[in-house]
Amino acid sequence: MKILFIYYYPSGGVETLARQRSKALQRYGISFHFLYFWEGPGLQNIKDETTFLTEEEDEIQRIIFENEYDAVLICSHFPLVSKLKQWGYKGKVIYEVQGLGGLAAAEQWFLGSLPYVVNHADAILIPRTPHIIELSNKYYPDIPHYCFHNCIDTQTFRHHKMPKISYPVIGWVGRIEDNKNWKDCLAIVHDLKKTYTHLQLWMFLDLSVVKKEEQENFTTCIHNMGLQDSITFFDNIPHGKMPDYYSQIGDSGGFLLSTSKVEGFGYAVLEAMCCRCPVLCTDSDGTKSFIIHDRTGKHFPVHDLHAGIKEALELLENPVISQRIKRNAYAHVQQNFLPSQYAMRFTAMLRSLGIY
Secondary structure, three states: OEEEEEEOOOOHHHHHHHHHHHHHHHOOOOEEEEEEOOOOHHHHHOOOOOEEEOOOHHHHHHHHHHHOOOEEEEEOOOHHHHHHHHOOOOOEEEEEOOOOOOHHHHHHHHHHHHHHHOOOOOEEEEOOOHHHHHHHHHHOOOOOEEEOOOOOOOOOOOOOOOOOOOOOEEEEEEOOOHHHOHHHHHHHHHHHOOOOOOOEEEEEEOOOOOOHHHHHHHHHHHHHOOOOOOEEEEEOOOHHHHHHHHHHHHHOOOEEEEOOOOEOOOHHHHHHHHOOOOEEEEOOEHHHHOOOEOOOEEEEOOOOHHHHHHHHHHHHHOHHHHHHHHHHHHHHHHHHOOHHHHHHHHHHHHHHOOOO
8 A cells, every 4th residue: 555645844853754654664565655845854864765845736636646545644734634635535634743843832733723634634643742642632532543652763773883982972963943942952061061071062953944043043152152162063964874973972971962842752862762872851741752760861851951960960970870771771662662563553543544
């Protein structure tokens, strides 16, 4: 069977999920095609899937009917949900919710989607993220819901033996935007450098989507803190190379720092765990699926810099704790996020919709 996945822009966690899902379901006879409205940096990661780039409705309609998809999976772009039915599409329309930014923005998104999704979607697909589950139940109570963890391929995304770095490295992955909370990342690193003068920050960014004002504020903040010689920037590193960087960060005695205010899922956290890189993150909702405090990683409240610095110092100063977290984190991924588990749940969803 064939399924079309539609999203705005190939970047970030949604693009990662699309590829991981496609690979997980290939062995079950399910072929995914991707349709993105605009060209983006994530295209460099797509190797095997048929991928379309268009936002023209006539072209989207032609692609759907020529390929005779059994289902169309639409992430976030709710106006298209109703249009498919208007065009006469007879397959199943599954509306997927991932991310959406902060809590207020997410609720506004659900409100805006109501007239499009409630009357035209056959199913709702969401990750096991508390605020998304709550909003989905509130606004789409009468549509069948399917809620399960996303997945990651630990056979390819795993620890790599890399040249050892002689100083601790903190990694940060995200966009330069308010919800990713880069200001608290810089503040924590600035304080840690009082003790660990050689500490370095590696920031993995997508500079194709940053707003000019935010970029200027970011640059000014770095210079005001005197961090310009302590940060290395990586712009749109191919996804397949990220295990090398996570592995080096973990082996340096450092960790991945995630400072998001709200995460719908948080793929970077899961990826680091696969590569035996310990994680310190804000209690940002989506990451609760992965991070059990002091067992599989460390949590601290959003904007509580004192707590964040305390937990960071414990990871840097206590290798026994760091090693224990690495082992537990990897075992947790193996137990809960394997592609085989995801495929079982996804095919069960399709069977219940009568198309598998």
